[in-house]
Amino acid sequence: MPSDDSVGVQVVGTYRVGMRQILPIWILFFINLFNYIDRYIVSGTLEKLLDDFNLSFSQGGLLTTAFIVSYMFLSPVFGYLGDRYNRPRLIATGLVIWAASTFMCSFAQTYWQLLVLRGIVGIGEASYAALAPPIIADIIPAAQRTFYLSFFFIGTPVGGALGYIIGGGISDRYGWRWAFRVSPPVVVLLAIATLFLVPNPERGGADNTNNSVQLTHSQEIRAGQNPFVQLAVESWTLLKTKSYLFTTLGFSCLAFTVGSLTQWIPVYVVHASEMAGTPYSNSEANYIFGILTCVAGFIAIPLGSVVSKFLERYTMKADPLINAVGMLVTSVTLYIAIAMAPYNIATFWVFAMITQIAAFIGWAPNTAIILYTTPALMRSLAQAVNILFSHLLGDAISPTIQGELSDKIKEAFKDFDMSISTAVALEYSFFFSCFVCVLGSVFYFIAAEFVIEDRAKAADTVVTRRPTVVSSRTRENSALNASGFLRDEYGRDQDVTRPLIEAQEPGIQSM
Numbered sequence: 001m002p003s004d005d006s007v008g009v010q011v012v013g014t015y016r017v018g019m020r021q022i023l024p025i026w027i028l029f030f031i032n033l034f035n036y037i038d039r040y041i042v043s044g045t046l047e048k049l050l051d052d053f054n055l056s057f058s059q060g061g062l063l064t065t066a067f068i069v070s071y072m073f074l075s076p077v078f079g080y081l082g083d084r085y086n087r088p089r090l091i092a093t094g095l096v097i098w099a100a101s102t103f104m105c106s107f108a109q110t111y112w113q114l115l116v117l118r119g120i121v122g123i124g125e126a127s128y129a130a131l132a133p134p135i136i137a138d139i140i141p142a143a144q145r146t147f148y149l150s151f152f153f154i155g156t157p158v159g160g161a162l163g164y165i166i167g168g169g170i171s172d173r174y175g176w177r178w179a180f181r182v183s184p185p186v187v188v189l190l191a192i193a194t195l196f197l198v199p200n201p202e203r204g205g206a207d208n209t210n211n212s213v214q215l216t217h218s219q220e221i222r223a224g225q226n227p228f229v230q231l232a233v234e235s236w237t238l239l240k241t242k243s244y245l246f247t248t249l250g251f252s253c254l255a256f257t258v259g260s261l262t263q264w265i266p267v268y269v270v271h272a273s274e275m276a277g278t279p280y281s282n283s284e285a286n287y288i289f290g291i292l293t294c295v296a297g298f299i300a301i302p303l304g305s306v307v308s309k310f311l312e313r314y315t316m317k318a319d320p321l322i323n324a325v326g327m328l329v330t331s332v333t334l335y336i337a338i339a340m341a342p343y344n345i346a347t348f349w350v351f352a353m354i355t356q357i358a359a360f361i362g363w364a365p366n367t368a369i370i371l372y373t374t375p376a377l378m379r380s381l382a383q384a385v386n387i388l389f390s391h392l393l394g395d396a397i398s399p400t401i402q403g404e405l406s407d408k409i410k411e412a413f414k415d416f417d418m419s420i421s422t423a424v425a426l427e428y429s430f431f432f433s434c435f436v437c438v439l440g441s442v443f444y445f446i447a448a449e450f451v452i453e454d455r456a457k458a459a460d461t462v463v464t465r466r467p468t469v470v471s472s473r474t475r476e477n478s479a480l481n482a483s484g485f486l487r488d489e490y491g492r493d494q495d496v497t498r499p500l501i502e503a504q505e506p507g508i509q510s511m
Helices: 019-052 057-082 087-105 111-129 132-139 142-174 184-197 227-239 242-276 282-311 318-340 345-360 363-372 376-392 398-412 418-459 472-477
Strands: 461-463 485-487 493-495 501-503
Touching: 019 057, 019 087, 019 111, 019 132, 019 142, 019 184, 019 242, 019 282, 057 087, 057 111, 057 227, 057 242, 057 376, 057 398, 087 111, 087 132, 087 184, 111 132, 111 376, 132 142, 132 363, 132 376, 142 242, 142 282, 142 345, 142 363, 227 242, 227 376, 242 282, 242 318, 242 345, 242 363, 242 376, 242 398, 242 418, 282 318, 282 345, 282 363, 318 345, 318 363, 318 418, 363 376, 363 418, 398 418
Parallel strands: none
Antiparallel strands: 461 501, 485 493
């Protein structure tokens, strides 16, 4: 029998998912796929970039950090805009900027040119990453949402794998510049498809199909309110939701680990395999790691959805618990994989595969937590704030931190053979990620203690935003008075220090 944990969280109404809903998800899937192809092109070509530009490990790590920094700081901007304006148009705009800057990367003549252009590429991911999951949430009902989110997120490991394979293969045969010319034409086509085939659904439309309480939307929350203050206030409101906060911290630890692995594993394999007596070339290391990442993603992400669906019959804490256990397993198997690589590279690949399955299994459940603990009209911002902090504390800094650690450790082994000192330096620096995984597991266990209450509150909350197209009299009455309140068209004071919220009694539908 289901646990009492599920009390207070109900799926309202029936909702049929047809081709009108599935086609946009396919388009968003391919955007996600090519985003990760483009992101990991750098990792696949990293060995060539280090040689061509004569870079240190820390400079190589900074190429990924530059991309992540622009992406994470622009995500809240797109999240804020996505809660107010046409989301497919915002996504398409970002895609065009992304395609142009990626293509220009192939003509970079200096390290600094490449670094700046990779930073601009982050605009593209910021535009879709903050807006795509909320679009899916608004066209797919809660009962089926994790399944379709898992399909969307399959593009993450598959795209990352193809990025390694394409980057490593093309850079070895034709040079690293041609690797950056693969995705831009396809991304432009996806921008066009997004404009014409992806809808801008009603916020929360799939949640309230048979509910007479309708969510209203406007281009701005309240006339006359400073948008920067508004953004800060709503972001703070999100972070005060405990399950949302600890889920974000947990995912930050996962992002930290994945960022380190994806940047440095191929380089580590090249040097560790020499110590093991079975040397790999750069393209071979990228190819095998890419294939394993692809297979792990195909196994783990749908499995996470199935496990979540099964465990929710017994507890509504299923999603954070899946992530907590997954990160504990990741910590253990990562330690074994890294420690075994210099002795037996085949054993390394086995445990590297298990590590990725454990890391990916909670990807869709993590996003589901972010979406169902947040009121429908704040989902784009919720996704964006999660992106900001998970990358700010995660993969925006981990490649550079690991590069710096490796440089320091390598200095202590400078009297050894170059390949040995490089492998040992990277090996010891990877152990720090094992500790970060344990910390992330703790955060998810804490999130599990609050997720039921927060989910029920979000399900029974309607955020109301007033239209901006108003009469002159309404506009006059909508000015802020001296006490910091907004007067509506009837002259009544409205509190603008937090979103306007109408709360219903748990489990009771408005009549």
